[in-house]
Amino acid sequence: MKHIGAVILHEGRLMLVPTIFFFVCFNVLVLTITFMDPARGFSIVSHGAATVGALIVGKAVLIADKLPFFNRYPHKPLIYNTLWKAALYIAITTLIRIAEALLSAATNEYGFATGVAEEAAHFTWGRFAAIQMWLAILFLVYTGFRELANQIG
Template sequence: MQASQAKDFFVSEFKHMLPPTIFFIICFNVIALTVALLAEGREASLGAHAGATLAGMVCGKAVLVADRLPFFNRYPQYPLIWNALWKTLLYVAVTFAFRLLEKLLSAATGEYGFSAGVAEHVAHFEWSRFFAIQLWLLILFFLYTAFGELVGQVGRARIMQMFFGPVAPGAAEPGGRPAGPS
């Protein structure tokens, strides 16, 4: 691979990874703030925001890798909702498994040892908090995948034009109303 080809490859991969990374960094920091406000009535700690930012970066990379898997785009011939739901299910299943594994490893490496640590952690596990965060992840992954499927069908340039303009003078909105301020 030539140097220019390698540079083009890395630039392309970075551009592909940037939107989900930014999306998940923002969303995970909002979740961290929400959890802190609900649990403690104050702002999230710097460590919580750093962890949320790191998790957002990992999700950005995970999306990059997952998009390359052959079984990931399983329903291209069906309406967009099928692929959006399928990808959401995969993302949520993986995050569920990783979050449980993280909790188990944290308990196992504690001061009690593996079996006693896991038993102690299971006894005091906050399932409601765990599932509340998992519900947030479900919603966020669905929004991300549904919008991603839409962009894939309509095209990035058209979506950017629809959201940020410029709108052609005299263009009509759906329903026959003229575009512009009411």
């Protein structure tokens, strides 16, 4: 039991930095979205979702760091690994956001086809692109500072 507690404590410490970074950033992103679409209004649920998202990203970052293809350029200049990791994170978040919209459509009470039609009617490329740009910048900043910190020690 002591070993399990030590592992959980170690994982918690490793998760702390990315979780705090993305907690702050995702909540700022939720505020930005609220300002872009005032009709939606302020929602505590959105901030709760941002917090859960930060916890998920914190753990996902730890898992991704263990994958062999994630650290593809260890002996090249920092920019290689930074751009590679950021590109992977951005691609994954894009796929997750699309899957989230499809899941929302699938749970529509009138069926999947009707749900997709409703999602398409309410979908705005500008909003999607703005959020993706935010996420791209966040992941570039995070991976850049993380790679730099790993090199410095």
